[in-house]
Amino acid sequence: xxxxxxIINSCREKRxxxxxxFHALQAEYxxxxxxxxxxxxxxxxxxxxxxxxxxxxxxxxSVENRGKYIIRMCESAPCHVAGADAVIRAIENYLDIxxxxxxxxxxxxxxxxxxxxxxxxxxxITINSQPVFNVTPEKVPEILDACx
Amino acid sequence: xAEELRVLLQYADQINPESADDxxxxxxxxxxxxxxxxxxxxxxxxxxxxxxRGRGGAGFNAGMKxxxxxxxxxxxxxxxxxxxxxxxxxxxxxxxxxxxQALLEGMAICGTAISSKQGYIYCRGEYPFVVELxxxxxKSAKASGALGDFDIEVRMGAGAYVCGEETALIxxxxxxxxxxxxxxxxxxxxxLWAAPxxxxxxxxxxxxxxxxxxxxEWFAGIGATxxxxxxxxxxxxxxxxxxxxxVPTNVTLRDVIFTLGGxxxxxxxxxxxxxxxxxxxxxxxQNLDTQIDFDSMGSIGAxxxxxxxxxxxxxxxxxxxxxxxxxxxxHESCGKCNPCREGxxxxxxxxxxVNAGRxxxxxxxxxxxxxxxxxxxxxxxxxxxxxxxxxxTIKHFRYEYLRKI
Amino acid sequence: MISLTIDGxxxxxxxxxxxxxxxxxxxxxxxxxxxxxxxxxxxSCRMCVVEVKGRxxxxxxxxxxxxxxxxxxTESPDVVESRKIILELLLARHKLTCHTCxxxxxCKLQDYCYRYGVTDSRFTxxxxxxxxFSKEDANPFIKRDYDKCIMCTRCVRACEEITGAQAxxxxxxxxxAKIATIFDGNLEDSPCVFCGQCIMVCPVGALTSxxxxxxxxxxxxxxxxxxxxxxxxxxxxxxxxxxxKVVGVTxxxxxxxxxxxxxxxxxxxxxxxxxxxSSDRLTTPLIRENGELRPASWDEALDFTxxxxxxxxxxHGPDSLAMFSSARVTNEENYLAQKxxxxxxxxxxxDHCARL
Ligand SMILES: Cc1cc2nc3c(=O)[nH]c(=O)nc-3n(C[C@H](O)[C@H](O)[C@H](O)COP(=O)(O)O)c2cc1C
Ligand code: SF4
Ligand code: SF4
Ligand code: SF4
Ligand code: FES
Numbered sequence: 081x082x083x084x085x086x087i088i089n090s091c092r093e094k095r096x097x098x099x100x101x102f103h104a105l106q107a108e109y110x111x112x113x114x115x116x117x118x119x120x121x122x123x124x125x126x127x128x129x130x131x132x133x134x135x136x137x138x139x140x141x142s143v144e145n146r147g148k149y150i151i152r153m154c155e156s157a158p159c160h161v162a163g164a165d166a167v168i169r170a171i172e173n174y175l176d177i178x179x180x181x182x183x184x185x186x187x188x189x190x191x192x193x194x195x196x197x198x199x200x201x202x203x204x205i206t207i208n209s210q211p212v213f214n215v216t217p218e219k220v221p222e223i224l225d226a227c228x
Numbered sequence: 229x230a231e232e233l234r235v236l237l238q239y240a241d242q243i244n245p246e247s248a249d250d251x252x253x254x255x256x257x258x259x260x261x262x263x264x265x266x267x268x269x270x271x272x273x274x275x276x277x278x279x280x281r282g283r284g285g286a287g288f289n290a291g292m293k294x295x296x297x298x299x300x301x302x303x304x305x306x307x308x309x310x311x312x313x314x315x316x317x318x319x320x321x322x323x324x325x326x327x328x329q330a331l332l333e334g335m336a337i338c339g340t341a342i343s344s345k346q347g348y349i350y351c352r353g354e355y356p357f358v359v360e361l362x363x364x365x366x367k368s369a370k371a372s373g374a375l376g377d378f379d380i381e382v383r384m385g386a387g388a389y390v391c392g393e394e395t396a397l398i399x400x401x402x403x404x405x406x407x408x409x410x411x412x413x414x415x416x417x418x419x420l421w422a423a424p425x426x427x428x429x430x431x432x433x434x435x436x437x438x439x440x441x442x443x444x445e446w447f448a449g450i451g452a453t454x455x456x457x458x459x460x461x462x463x464x465x466x467x468x469x470x471x472x473x474x475v476p477t478n479v480t481l482r483d484v485i486f487t488l489g490g491x492x493x494x495x496x497x498x499x500x501x502x503x504x505x506x507x508x509x510x511x512x513x514q515n516l517d518t519q520i521d522f523d524s525m526g527s528i529g530a531x532x533x534x535x536x537x538x539x540x541x542x543x544x545x546x547x548x549x550x551x552x553x554x555x556x557x558x559h560e561s562c563g564k565c566n567p568c569r570e571g572x573x574x575x576x577x578x579x580x581x582v583n584a585g586r587x588x589x590x591x592x593x594x595x596x597x598x599x600x601x602x603x604x605x606x607x608x609x610x611x612x613x614x615x616x617x618x619x620x621t622i623k624h625f626r627y628e629y630l631r632k633i
Numbered sequence: 634m635i636s637l638t639i640d641g642x643x644x645x646x647x648x649x650x651x652x653x654x655x656x657x658x659x660x661x662x663x664x665x666x667x668x669x670x671x672x673x674x675x676x677s678c679r680m681c682v683v684e685v686k687g688r689x690x691x692x693x694x695x696x697x698x699x700x701x702x703x704x705x706x707t708e709s710p711d712v713v714e715s716r717k718i719i720l721e722l723l724l725a726r727h728k729l730t731c732h733t734c735x736x737x738x739x740c741k742l743q744d745y746c747y748r749y750g751v752t753d754s755r756f757t758x759x760x761x762x763x764x765x766f767s768k769e770d771a772n773p774f775i776k777r778d779y780d781k782c783i784m785c786t787r788c789v790r791a792c793e794e795i796t797g798a799q800a801x802x803x804x805x806x807x808x809x810a811k812i813a814t815i816f817d818g819n820l821e822d823s824p825c826v827f828c829g830q831c832i833m834v835c836p837v838g839a840l841t842s843x844x845x846x847x848x849x850x851x852x853x854x855x856x857x858x859x860x861x862x863x864x865x866x867x868x869x870x871x872x873x874x875x876x877x878k879v880v881g882v883t884x885x886x887x888x889x890x891x892x893x894x895x896x897x898x899x900x901x902x903x904x905x906x907x908x909x910x911s912s913d914r915l916t917t918p919l920i921r922e923n924g925e926l927r928p929a930s931w932d933e934a935l936d937f938t939x940x941x942x943x944x945x946x947x948x949h950g951p952d953s954l955a956m957f958s959s960a961r962v963t964n965e966e967n968y969l970a971q972k973x974x975x976x977x978x979x980x981x982x983x984d985h986c987a988r989l
Pocket of ligand 1: 560
């Protein structure tokens with residue numbers, strides 16, 4: 081595992097690049113660990129409170145640990161009318177957790193999100209930001225089983 | 229008249245979008261060459277004359293926007309808005325996936341016009357693969373020498389619709405919470421790191437190479453006179469062909485939906501269409517013969533916005549759809565100003581109540597009152613537009629609400 | 634100079650003046666919540682909206698520059714309606730307990746609701762289940778009751794721009810946004826220095842002094858301007874006096890009255906006043922006799938001390954004496970102190986606590 085200080089340092093040349101650093105941290109840890117948040121604030125010369133404010137503003141950033149696979153269900157109107165509700169229920173049932181929770185084995189976290197710009201193939205979910213198209217409740221087990 | 233007119237997407241899938249060489253082979257970077265040979269003022273005038281208006285929603289004349297940038301400022305920035313957060317919209321992604329070099333060329337043309345050496349593309353966090361594509365495209369363009377000394381950096385958003393608002397976008401590039409700034413000062417005068425900054429949409433930039441290469445008159449002659457050019461629309465909802473089309477701006481909504489779109493899915497009847505994304509008005513059948521250009525849409529109380537076309541068939545429950553939309557705005561409000569932070573929350577609360585059959589006519593009055601105040605008093609376009617879907621459906625589909633009360 | 638018409642009155646103002654300033658100059662009383670003349674502008678509360686002829690939307694006076702020939706209305710029906718609805722929206726999530734609130738009588742939310750006759754909110758919601766933001770923070774000085782916060786962010790800006798501590802910021806977004814330190818922790822674990830500038834700027838009762846809690850509302854106390862005695866800086870503060878007892882300290886921000894600190898105080902000045910009426914406080918000098926302290930008059934005590942000093946100097950020479958002076962006295966007094974040691978006693982043994 082890469083050291084969080086190295087990850088943050090790799091972004092330090094980017095002016096105002098704390099969000100880029102957060103992305104890089106999440107690519108490694110799936111969330112922003114506390115020590116890393118404090119370090120990022122120091123490196124980018126902003127107060128700790130501000131860094132925390134930034135990290136909690138954006139819905140793709142998380143200051144809490146999440147699963148290895150982050151499943152996001154698009155809930156926006158085009159996916160909504162295409163049956164997003166049924167899909168999310170199927171995901172919840174299959175994993176036996178609710179939206180916002182992580183499975184006990186730390187493998188899956190379910191989140192809701194807004195439109196991800198793949199509306200040619202609704203309803204859409206993403207798994208670690210990779211879109212999966214035309215999802216139906218029937219396809220859910222197969223899709224999730226493919227996550228090793 | 230209902231045919232596609234592919235200008236931006238003319239070479240879609242025929243060239244590798246990352247490759248500057250491919251692009252040059254089909255005539256790319258000629259516009260930039262032309263721009264560089266022109267006097268800055270003449271260049272801005274040419275863009276003004278083409279009538280190109282912003283494709284990001286506000287429809288502002290692009291050349292005019294550039295002309296506000298003070299020439300004497302030592303540092304200026306060109307920023308491309310690739311936040312594309314409006315639900316049902318994916319045309320900027322398509323432009324990047326099919327013709328990324330045109331975007332880069334457009335940004336460099338703008339850089340030439342305002343004498344800026346640095347561009348930023350702010351790409352939404354939902355498109356990490358587009359970020360990669362763009363980084364490669366920039367590498368290729370720099371290697372080919374096409375961009376000259378104009379540099380472009382890609383920054384990634386992190387899931388905030390409000391960051392599509394130009395000043396919130398600037399805040400986000402600066403590494404801050406994506407809260408809109410009050411205007412004035414406008415970005416053209418005081419933008420990124422307080423330097424004059426032009427923010428344009430992907431599609432706006434991508435129109436520029438052809439305008440320069442073919443001349444302002446050519447562009448001004450396409451589509452609607454007051455909003456010339458083509459527009460990429462994305463069709464979603466209950467539509468046969470749920471895909472994207474590039475059309476001249478004088479096609480009618482009816483043509484978009486029934487000719488290109490193949491009509492309502494499964495042979496059902498049409499109920500309503502929402503144009504411009506989730507912040508747009510819902511339009512009833514009787515207004516379908518309107519052209520899609522900015523002003524025509526405005527005349528029926530709607531907006532072209534991002535060019536999203538979201539169709540609902542006769543069986544759809546509008547109140548339910550609008551309730552879902554009200555959740556979107558509650559989720560995406562930045563929380564800076566009172567009317568929107570509290571207003572979007574209460575709109576959602578009341579909509580859920582009405583949708584669940586517990587509403588009263590008093591609730592509808594409250595929705596309308598809140599809608600009015602949010603439109604009048606919210607700080608940015610998000611809070612001002614959030615009530616529009618509610619207001620427009622109460623206007624055109626009141627019976628659907630009353631049925632639930 | 635440009636000229637514009639405000640509520641039918643034509644006035645002249647320099648270019649660059651905000652509408653808020655222009656309106657106030659024209660005699661219009663514009664309500665503001667987030668505006669603070671000493672802080673960066675926010676333009677976020679939207680209470681100061683006014684109507685400008687020809688504009689589709691209302692504009693926020695505090696951040697909109699006045700323009701030549703503008704025609705402005707400050708209490709038009711739309712303006713009043715917007716302000717009322719904004720107040721209703723704020724009330725809908727507000728823990729409305731004015732009767733026990735420390736800010737009762739000095740609260741802008743209360744004042745504006747009174748002014749616009751907003752008694753109740755139509756937006757409280759079906760289940761009256763607003764967000765719960767109140768923050769238990771065990772520090773001894775600052776009470777943070779964010780169920781009364783109106784999110785004006787003045788505290789955030791004051792913490793950064795007046796004090797420089799940057800302890801707090803906004804976390805989350807939208808309706809979940811609230812004021813927080815890193816990890817939403819306690820002030821004690823943050824760079825907070827407990828200066829209480831946030832309390833000073835908070836327009837409502839979200840931030841209040843724990844030390845003064847329950848001792849008297851602002852309209853029950855007399856304000857006595859004085860100079861803080863903790864150090865030589867000379868900050869002006871305002872003793873809040875009730876029944877001849879000091880029950881709190883506030884500050885005035887007007888430069889004419891508070892030229893040194895313009896209202897800013899430190900933790901000692903703002904919160905360290907309970908000694909004043911403390912029964913443990915010494916009110917006369919004490920002289921120790923046979924191991925027992927007994928009260929004495931100032932004359933007696935000074936004579937006693939002078940005699941002792943002379944005695945020591947006579948026996949052991951001037952360098953056997955030293956003076957250790959305090960940062961709580963002024964520069965002038967410190968000057969006199971060293972003069973006393975050097976000229977009257979004849980030693981250079983003089984030092985000062987601020988050097989340590
Ligand atoms: C809430 C909100 C979201 C917006 N989202 C976008 C967006 O995703 N993409 C975009 O180009 N413009 C968006 N805009 C419009 C921008 O503020 C700005 O007007 C636009 O980028 C200017 O470019 P243009 O003149 O080329 O259209 C949004 C505006 C608001 C108020
Ligand atoms: S209108 Fe909404 S999104 Fe815009 S500044 Fe206000 S709270 Fe933020
Ligand atoms: S903050 Fe103001 S409105 Fe709220 S309870 Fe206190 S006095 Fe009343
Ligand atoms: S605590 Fe007070 S000063 Fe701070 S944001 Fe809330 S109301 Fe404003
Ligand atoms: S005082 Fe002007 S917006 Fe708050």
